[in-house]
Amino acid sequence: MFDSFLTSRLDAALGWARKYSIFQYPFVTACCGMEYMATACAHYDIDRFGAGLPRFSPRQADVLFVVGTISHKLAPALKRIHDQMAEPKWVVAFGVCTCTGGFYDNYATVMGIDTFMPVDVYIPGCPPRPEMVLDGLMKLQNKIQDQHTTGRRAAAESRPDNLEL
Amino acid sequence: MTTDLEPKTDKTQSAPAELETREMMLNIGPAHPAMHGIIRIVAKLDGEKIQSAEVEIGYLHRAFEKMAETVDYNGVIPYTDRLNYCSPVINNMGYCMAVEKLLGIEVPERCHYVRVILSEISRISDHLTCVGASAMELGAFSVFLYMIKAREYLWELVEKVTGARLTVTYCRVGGVKADLPDDFAEPCAKAFEETRKVIDEVHGLLTRNRIFVDRMSGTGVISQEDAISYGITGPFLRSTGVEYDVRKDCPYAVYDRLPFDVPVGSRGDNMDRYLVRMEEMEQSMRIVEAALRDMPGGPVLVNPETGRAIPAAEMVDLAKVGNIAAISGACAKIGPTLEGSEKAVHASIAADEKRAFLPPKEDTYGNIEGLMHHFKLVMLGHGVRPPQGEVYFPVEGANGELGFYVVSDGSGSAYRVRVRPPCFAIMSALPKLLVGGMMADMVPTFGSVNMIGGELDR
Amino acid sequence: MNTSLIELVKERFPTAASSSHTYRGDETVVLRRELLLEVARFLKEDPALQMNFLMDLTAVDYSTFGKSPSPAFFASSGVAVSPSSQIPDKDPWPGPPAEARFAVVYHFYSLKHKHRLRLVVPLNETDLEVDTLTSLWAGANWLEREVWDMFGIRFRGHPDLTRILMYEEFEGHPLRKDYPVNKRQPLIGPVN
Ligand code: SF4
Numbered sequence: 086m087f088d089s090f091l092t093s094r095l096d097a098a099l100g101w102a103r104k105y106s107i108f109q110y111p112f113v114t115a116c117c118g119m120e121y122m123a124t125a126c127a128h129y130d131i132d133r134f135g136a137g138l139p140r141f142s143p144r145q146a147d148v149l150f151v152v153g154t155i156s157h158k159l160a161p162a163l164k165r166i167h168d169q170m171a172e173p174k175w176v177v178a179f180g181v182c183t184c185t186g187g188f189y190d191n192y193a194t195v196m197g198i199d200t201f202m203p204v205d206v207y208i209p210g211c212p213p214r215p216e217m218v219l220d221g222l223m224k225l226q227n228k229i230q231d232q233h234t235t236g237r238r239a240a241a242e243s244r245p246d247n248l249e250l
Numbered sequence: 251m252t253t254d255l256e257p258k259t260d261k262t263q264s265a266p267a268e269l270e271t272r273e274m275m276l277n278i279g280p281a282h283p284a285m286h287g288i289i290r291i292v293a294k295l296d297g298e299k300i301q302s303a304e305v306e307i308g309y310l311h312r313a314f315e316k317m318a319e320t321v322d323y324n325g326v327i328p329y330t331d332r333l334n335y336c337s338p339v340i341n342n343m344g345y346c347m348a349v350e351k352l353l354g355i356e357v358p359e360r361c362h363y364v365r366v367i368l369s370e371i372s373r374i375s376d377h378l379t380c381v382g383a384s385a386m387e388l389g390a391f392s393v394f395l396y397m398i399k400a401r402e403y404l405w406e407l408v409e410k411v412t413g414a415r416l417t418v419t420y421c422r423v424g425g426v427k428a429d430l431p432d433d434f435a436e437p438c439a440k441a442f443e444e445t446r447k448v449i450d451e452v453h454g455l456l457t458r459n460r461i462f463v464d465r466m467s468g469t470g471v472i473s474q475e476d477a478i479s480y481g482i483t484g485p486f487l488r489s490t491g492v493e494y495d496v497r498k499d500c501p502y503a504v505y506d507r508l509p510f511d512v513p514v515g516s517r518g519d520n521m522d523r524y525l526v527r528m529e530e531m532e533q534s535m536r537i538v539e540a541a542l543r544d545m546p547g548g549p550v551l552v553n554p555e556t557g558r559a560i561p562a563a564e565m566v567d568l569a570k571v572g573n574i575a576a577i578s579g580a581c582a583k584i585g586p587t588l589e590g591s592e593k594a595v596h597a598s599i600a601a602d603e604k605r606a607f608l609p610p611k612e613d614t615y616g617n618i619e620g621l622m623h624h625f626k627l628v629m630l631g632h633g634v635r636p637p638q639g640e641v642y643f644p645v646e647g648a649n650g651e652l653g654f655y656v657v658s659d660g661s662g663s664a665y666r667v668r669v670r671p672p673c674f675a676i677m678s679a680l681p682k683l684l685v686g687g688m689m690a691d692m693v694p695t696f697g698s699v700n701m702i703g704g705e706l707d708r
Numbered sequence: 709m710n711t712s713l714i715e716l717v718k719e720r721f722p723t724a725a726s727s728s729h730t731y732r733g734d735e736t737v738v739l740r741r742e743l744l745l746e747v748a749r750f751l752k753e754d755p756a757l758q759m760n761f762l763m764d765l766t767a768v769d770y771s772t773f774g775k776s777p778s779p780a781f782f783a784s785s786g787v788a789v790s791p792s793s794q795i796p797d798k799d800p801w802p803g804p805p806a807e808a809r810f811a812v813v814y815h816f817y818s819l820k821h822k823h824r825l826r827l828v829v830p831l832n833e834t835d836l837e838v839d840t841l842t843s844l845w846a847g848a849n850w851l852e853r854e855v856w857d858m859f860g861i862r863f864r865g866h867p868d869l870t871r872i873l874m875y876e877e878f879e880g881h882p883l884r885k886d887y888p889v890n891k892r893q894p895l896i897g898p899v900n
Contacts, residue, residue: 114288115332116416119335127398190890192888201898308873320889478761481761639801665768670763670815674854678846
């Protein structure tokens with residue numbers, strides 16, 4: 086009993102620490118990147134949420150921001166970057182293009198990145214306003230807070246089934 | 251415009267003979283921190299010198315041209331926003347003017363002015379983003395923060411007019427969505443004041459900064475002949491000393507009436523491109539200020555006969571029961587997204603062409619002709635239907651000549667829409683710019699290209 | 709500029725142009741493809757033309773031109789939305805090139821004289837090849853690669869005619885009218 090008390094306290098402490106020291110990897114491809122810049126800069130200041138420091142190496146990052154349209158040509162690169170990130174890791178789909186493909190329903194674009202990788206938070210909008218991004222970030226922080234020490238996802242069922250593809 | 255600061259180091263120094271050097275292949279991208287955009291460069295290096303470079307693009311191909319064939323003419327406008335997403339209004343304007351040329355219609359003068367004002371504001375925000383991002387890649391992070399701060403002021407301005415910050419979809423075939431809001435001139439002056447402050451600050455931080463100048467001047471050089479042969483236009487071409495600006499040379503809208511200068515460089519290197527862009531921002535502000543002064547009706551259209559204002563829903567109800575007397579001459583109180591398109595200002599922002607532009611909301615709500623007119627224009631296949639034909643229309647985008655080539659077969663959607671993307675030409679010259687330079691020069695050179703994925707790969 | 713560009717081209721190459729028109733102020737010459745390279749060189753080098761910019765190079769697939777069903781409209785509504793003869797138009801557009809599925813379209817611009825000219829080269833589906841302009845304009849290189857990628861038109865003598873926007877594994881040429889707009893060929897992940 087004492088055991089489980091300790092580990093659950095540890096979980097909470099770790100979750101708290103993790104959620105305020107997000108090292109993000111911005112995978113910026115398209116128009117949404119402009120709003121990403123706006124969110125990261127002085128006006129909206131993502132640093133207030135402990136996510137101010139982008140790491141441009143997937144190995145050092147723990148949240149992958151997928152910002153902008155992903156085409157079929159680019160998808161393998163994105164998948165690879167996601168694979169390179171160390172656990173525990175989270176993925177944010179920024180903008181409708183990454184959530185569903187948006188209004189680019191055609192031969193070139195991927196209809197939502199969740200067709201080939203897991204996504205934790207979806208931020209819709211074309212592009213989402215910075216306020217929405219911050220809201221999404223706070224949702225992600227809640228999710229991180231609930232993580233287990235080992236970094237396993239609390240909500241494993243949110244993963245799509247076809248991950249092996 | 252040149253600077254008198256010359257690089258001190260000899261960039262052509264080669265390694266001493268006894269050192270054993272080997273060729274190295276270096277792959278950069280598609281996702282790389284020093285690239286604000288998704289491309290891949292495979293460079294062959296000899297030490298730190300680039301021997302050859304291969305550029306691979308297409309990672310952001312979103313089939314703009316194919317999508318444009320599947321929607322109606324007005325439906326293409328949102329897609330054009332996302333071509334050069336730093337300056338969406340210029341794309342809107344170029345596309346709409348191409349279709350208007352095909353239709354053979356002319357928009358009212360005030361509408362031209364409104365379009366020009368908004369596109370110049372976008373041009374400034376584009377240059378701010380470009381200079382800011384490329385300075386950041388050279389380590390000048392505060393410049394980036396300042397410039398994005400200035401951009402934020404401009405975006406607030408854009409939001410005031412269009413309702414959106416970035417993807418504005420502001421122009422329509424035959425007009426614009428709405429007139430400028432009542433209180434536009436004043437916030438505009440304020441935003442420009444802030445922007446000027448930022449530009450001054452950046453000049454102070456960068457223009458005579460030893461590190462910055464050393465990295466920028468003399469790198470990424472291109473000659474006039476090469477630039478022309480590659481089809482490079484815009485600030486990039488002007489940095490070599492060629493004074494080509496679509497706004498001056500093939501004037502469209504009301505640019506021939508507005509005062510502005512075209513800054514040119516002389517050496518065609520990164521430093522000159524930086525200086526040209528910085529000066530262009532000032533010129534754009536000059537254009538906007540002059541346009542606000544000169545536009546017919548003034549910054550805020552004074553309209554003497556605005557009827558009683560009735561809430562739109564009430565108006566519809568009155569019209570439904572046939573109470574025409576109660577609504578004749580009244581003006582509808584419409585939602586914030588449509589503000590500025592009331593009947594009183596409609597004639598000044600939309601071409602007098604029923605086959606292309608939606609009627610004012612008062613007509614749509616108040617009488618059956620207006621309702622049917624509106625209904626038909628928004629039905630797929632009944633909307634704008636230009637006659638069979640083909641046109642090419644160039645405008646000056648933030649990166650150079652942005653041309654739209656539209657072919658119509660007389661149906662409700664375009665048969666072919668082709669964009670001449672300005673940064674495509676510049677990117678095709680990128681290997682030429684890089685080869686012979688040092689590896690580290692790639693960063694400023696690529697930054698000054700201002701590659702915009704949406705426009706490059708479409 | 710007094711004499712039209714079309715006249716100048718026709719004067720120099722009487723047999724090259726199969727037709728020409730000035731629609732909406734855009735001067736256009738429809739060219740037989742054999743003479744493309746010579747005409748282009750003439751455009752670039754002739755002092756009266758000096759078209760030093762190859763602004764744009766693209767293609768159009770005319771295979772379904774005019775075949776999309778023209779929707780019925782209510783003439784009684786009082787809103788004429790069909791193409792109308794009221795739109796002023798001195799030189800009518802002659803329509804798509806006859807009996808050719810594709811047309812390669814070139815836009816030239818002269819920095820000195822500030823004039824523009826469009827060249828259209830119709831191509832039959834059975835023989836999709838046209839001379840490259842890379843020897844005259846370096847910028848033609850990528851533009852031609854793009855046309856090859858999107859339409860499958862070959863450029864004779866091009867140094868590196870490979871796909872540019874799509875990936876090597878991609879089959880077909882997406883901007884052709886018979887390529888369905890949402891036929892995907894993903895590299896990873898499910899097809900839809
Ligand atoms: S969601 Fe919209 S703004 Fe974002 S990348 Fe897609 S098209 Fe661009």
